[in-house]
Amino acid sequence: MGVIVTESYIDHPYFCPWCEHGAIEATKLEAFENMVYQWVRCDKCKKEWHDIYQLVNYEEIE
């Protein structure tokens, strides 16, 4: 997977980064320390990966 695909996936994570198909499915979400991992699977090529999230901000709940 190339840099361009990686960047477009990070901006808009609604396609498979390997086969570029749009039928992907997010399953479980788990937090470890300051990172959150989302399990994602492609329904077409069956590849599985983690989307990795990091804290970007916080806000008070009113």
Ligand SMILES: [Zn+2]
């Ligand atoms: Zn795929």
